[in-house]
Amino acid sequence: MLRPDNNKTSTGETVLEIDLSALENNYRYLVSHIAPGTRFMAVVKAFAYGSEAARIALKLQELGADYFAVAYTNEGVALRDAGITRPILVLHPQPISYKTIIARCLEPALYSENLLEGFAKTARDEGQKEYPVHLKFNTGLNRLGFTPEHAGKIASEIKIIPCLRVASVFSHLAASEDPAEKEFTKDQLRSFARICISVEKELGYRPLRHLLNTSGILNYPDHQYDMVRSGIGLYGFGNDAVYDSKLTPVASLKTVISQIHEIGAGESVGYNRAFRASTPVRTATLPLGHADGIGRQYGNGKGYVTIRGNRAPIIGNVCMDMIMVDVTGIDCREGDEVVVFGKESSADLLAAAAGTISYELITGISQRVRRKITG
Structure with a gap:
């Protein structure tokens, strides 16, 4: 029996949600x-x-x-x-x-x-x-x-x-x-x-x-x-943990699981076989890549996404339109929502994992990613 699907995005696509209420919070905090x-x-x-x-x-x-x-x-x-x-x-x-x-x-x-x-x-x-x-x-x-x-x-x-x-x-x-x-x-x-x-x-x-x-x-x-x-x-970024706690990220980048694979020991994932499994691995393919602003520097275990509250590291090389993540041990399926960054999964931390800064990550999100205004 299929379990209830309660974790899909409303659109089933990659989307950048922009929260105007968060913007108002940040503006009022700075003006104060x-x-x-x-x-x-x-x-x-x-x-x-x-x-x-x-x-x-x-x-x-x-x-x-x-x-x-x-x-x-x-x-x-x-x-x-x-x-x-x-x-x-x-x-x-x-x-x-x-x-x-x-x-x-x-x-x-x-x-x-x-x-x-x-x-x-x-x-x-x-x-x-x-x-x-x-x-x-x-x-x-x-x-x-x-x-x-x-x-x-x-x-x-x-x-x-x-x-x-x-x-x-x-x-x-x-x-x-x-x-x-x-x-x-x-x-x-x-x-x-x-x-x-x-x-x-x-x-x-x-x-x-x-x-x-x-x-x-x-x-x-x-x-x-x-x-x-x-x-x-x-x-939503104050360049200091003390101030970050008072600000709210305006943008949340979300996507969806397109396909799940069971990878056997010795098999590889992605271009140039950059990831090779030493043990069986479960992977999910997501519809975003370096053409959307998630650069190759996030691949090979440096970057990650969040699925059902769990971090899933990006494995292999980032592709133009896709990334693959390790979902071994994560209870998820095709169609589930994936958070790349947002209010609970900071762009600051994701950027730091790849040796860059939030400015570069958030300004680099491609205009082909649909914007959804909330708040």
Whole structure:
């Protein structure tokens, strides 16, 4: 007799569930750590960290987020098309997109003389007056940004460009989650304070100032300035076990068992026969693979999934569309639900098992995986 099937997904497919109630919990927790009047910039780049940017941003706009940040212009355009009316900062604009930025009322981060000159020319050509731009300064991450020593010079140049107005001055902390790098972070904080003084002195007005990311909000609350930025924290990760316990992962990746095999001793599983059974093994094949964001680094026993509350290690090489897991001793059958990561099975732990971080895992989930909005 077949036993009752009470563990199937509602869809019988691979799906990324996105819980808007978890997003609200995370937003409210982060806001509780900032002073009244401090603005909140929600970072929704990379499909809102691999989830669903439009629905995430609309929910955050409803909750009261003051600003949004994206990496690229097309991400900002998609938010405008979805109905986002709040200001949107484009962190990494490219010259080819300057006209689009202006047409869609997006706000570029300017981090070099070339960008400043190029965007100013486009703004003039487009008949703009006091178009909002953001000045990014490099205080130690050494990725993008004007040098601190040139803060006054850059401000004096913009002051005499009538088509531009500085909406904000900002930088990015390199290691705000790492207690071992506290002195380095303090150096960045001091550098940013000097930058703000120089810029304000030359401009003759005070733009918004923002420096703190998620870990900065939680670890350096005395440096909130006018606005804070949060990305990973909104999606349920605080880069610290203490804070992780207060946050709830927004995304849960679930799939289903396609087929179960009984593998005899001496038989192999998957490409290149990477797994060879020394004793009889029961395996389950699941419909997701490296084309869905579960990279090959999770194979051969490093990664795992959860089935009926039990960990099932990934065996053999991860395939493009499938992975095989060891379900020896697990009471399961074809059609049963499988949790890859979620609220009870952290993406942090799964990523760590493969030597990477939650950011890479959650942002890498392919767009071919169906998104299901809950909450």
